[in-house]
Amino acid sequence: MNQDLEKLIELDKIGQEISRLKDEIATLPRKVAEIEAKLNTAKSQVEAAKSAIKSQEANKRKFESDIQDWQQKISKFREQSLSVKTNEQYKALMTEIEFAEKHIGECEEKILVGMESSSALNADLQKAEAELKAENAEIEKEKAHVKAVTAEDEKKLAELSRQREGIRSGVDSAMLSHFERIATKRKGAIAEAFDQKCSACNVMLRPQKFNELLSGNGSATCDSCGRILYADPNRQANKGPSKSNEKVWYFLPGAEENSGRFALFANSKGSCSVRTFDAVTGRSLEKAVKKKLGFREAFADMFANALHLHPEHLDMHQDFDDQLPADVLEEFQLQAHISPVPTAQ
Ligand SMILES: [Zn+2]
Known part of the structure; x- marks a missing residue:
């Protein structure tokens, strides 16, 4: 291979790494923003719980002062009842006292109900405060992480740019x-x-x-x-010596990110076949055979966005019935940039 070409291959690799690093640097602050949004939610939950507790306490004080008022009225009515002249007057005062006692009972009932709900509110507040504390710790950790990774990436970028300049100066x-x-x-x-x-x-x-x-x-x-x-x-x-026994592996990307199939195309005497496996799990999907054609013609539509895989150093004489062996799957996922874990929907 000529030397310029070798240098260009090197430049190509460096260029791709540079753009990967730039992408990474650009996406890092987004994570911090996401946690900041969670942090704000936790803050407003704490505020809401505190203000609910405050209004609960204000209600309680109001009912207590109402009870005092009614009790004072009752004392006054009892005093008056000692000096009334007629039975009617006495009866009227007793009715007033009964009315006041009924109000006191109602206020006491409301205070009890309030005490029950205030213990629930206090539990809410504790939970919200614990969340806030956790989010605070997480954001500090994430900020430190972002700062460290960004600094590391920028150092690598500078080094790669320096290397790139060096190689460029020597290319036609x-x-x-x-x-x-x-x-x-x-x-x-x-x-x-x-x-x-x-x-x-x-x-x-x-x-x-x-x-x-x-x-x-x-x-x-x-x-x-x-x-x-x-x-x-x-x-x-x-x-390999014979085209008629050709076997090749391809990655066929799916519509979603991190999805697709690994396909084994094979030509044998007088026919061809394709077997597909899920790129994330490695599970066997389907098999098709066509007669009198080579796989490139027979399955031409499958090659549209296909990526040629290179399993040369793996033992390919294995049993692929239901599932790709772990080492094969891992190597293919690396080559196809597929993550073994399905992406969250
Ligand atoms: Zn091309």
């Missing part, structure tokens, strides 16, 4: 400007040409172009996606 300027034009548009400006295809977009290359790449003469770009191509003759040689 025409190639460099072509590379940078693609790098601004595509994630990954360089792709391996493997099996006569661009491994980034899976479009076939003209045989002449592919052979030139294999022989290491000059560079080529993919006609379809524009990426700069390179080929590794050793890898092509290891592909």
